[in-house]
Amino acid sequence: xxxxxxxxxxxxxxCFICTxxxxxxxxxxxxxxxxxxxxxxxxxxxNTYGKIRISKRLFWDAQTHFRFDETGSVNxxxxxAQIYNRHALGYIYxxxxxxxxxxxxxxxxxxxxxxxxxxxxxxxxxxxxxxxAQEVYRAMIYHRIRxxxxxTQSFKENSEYIYRNRWRYMxxxxxxxxxxxxxxxxxxxxxxxELIMQSGKTVVASPLEDLRLTTTLGYILTPRLxxxxxxxxxxxxxxxxxxxxxxxxxxxIHLYYSPDFRKVxxxxxxxxxxx
Numbered sequence: 001x002x003x004x005x006x007x008x009x010x011x012x013x014x015c016f017i018c019t020x021x022x023x024x025x026x027x028x029x030x031x032x033x034x035x036x037x038x039x040x041x042x043x044x045x046x047n048t049y050g051k052i053r054i055s056k057r058l059f060w061d062a063q064t065h066f067r068f069d070e071t072g073s074v075n076x077x078x079x080x081a082q083i084y085n086r087h088a089l090g091y092i093y094x095x096x097x098x099x100x101x102x103x104x105x106x107x108x109x110x111x112x113x114x115x116x117x118x119x120x121x122x123x124x125x126x127x128x129x130x131x132x133a134q135e136v137y138r139a140m141i142y143h144r145i146r147x148x149x150x151x152t153q154s155f156k157e158n159s160e161y162i163y164r165n166r167w168r169y170m171x172x173x174x175x176x177x178x179x180x181x182x183x184x185x186x187x188x189x190x191x192x193x194e195l196i197m198q199s200g201k202t203v204v205a206s207p208l209e210d211l212r213l214t215t216t217l218g219y220i221l222t223p224r225l226x227x228x229x230x231x232x233x234x235x236x237x238x239x240x241x242x243x244x245x246x247x248x249x250x251x252x253i254h255l256y257y258s259p260d261f262r263k264v265x266x267x268x269x270x271x272x273x274x275x
Contacts, residue, residue: 038245043248086125170194
């Protein structure tokens with residue numbers, strides 16, 4: 001790993017300190033006097049994660065998410081809230097290290113039934129990710145750094161886009177339950193914690209966008225297909241008023257697939273791509 005420390009780590013450090021700083025400020029923020037926690041809301045996410053091998057070192061990262069929010073009468077899955085299309089080109093540095101760079105198109109739906117504003121608005125992002133895996137006894141531990149450059153707008157007609165950066169770190173473990181390692185026909189448990197910070201001209205008193213605590217139960221069907229389901233608690237500051245903390249309880253269902261259409265002789269040994 002000496003080569004990695006000399007060439008890659010400085011580049012990662014530069015990504016942290018170099019950001020796009022220009023932004024349009026469209027709404028006045030409230031400087032909080034005291035903090036307040038809102039009542040938790042319930043959500044449901046259906047996620048697919050595709051890692052499609054292109055060559056010896058390259059893969060296509062294709063993710064699609066369907067996210068639902070509660071309504072007044074139905075918990076978790078009462079109404080559609082967002083649809084994600086997240087794609088990237090990934091590079092496999094080694095069996096336990098990989099990087100990705102790509103874009104996101106997120107479709108946001110107005111979930112306020114009393115609102116007279118627009119029903120749907122798009123959101124655009126550029127994202128880059130750095131993932132490191134390590135073995136600890138029977139488990140695999142993942143460290144994921146994801147940086148996003150994000151352009152969002154409100155549902156108000158003719159609202160302007162605002163720019164923010166998101167700084168994300170996730171620590172995740174995968175622990176096999178019925179085998180001594182992660183392989184086909186293995187049931188595993190996966191606790192994870194992710195901290196999401198944000199910055200930009202519109203971020204005055206609300207740098208903590210989200211703290212996510214999740215536990216997932218998964219099953220490896222084949223080397224190319226895994227299913228999982230879990231539950232997440234999250235909390236974070238409201239952008240307009242940093243003294244208000246939002247909370248949510250979210251059920252999550254995942255499908256991981258990793259097709260590889262190359263010839264057998266060109267395939268690398270199994271790598272730790274899933275995040």
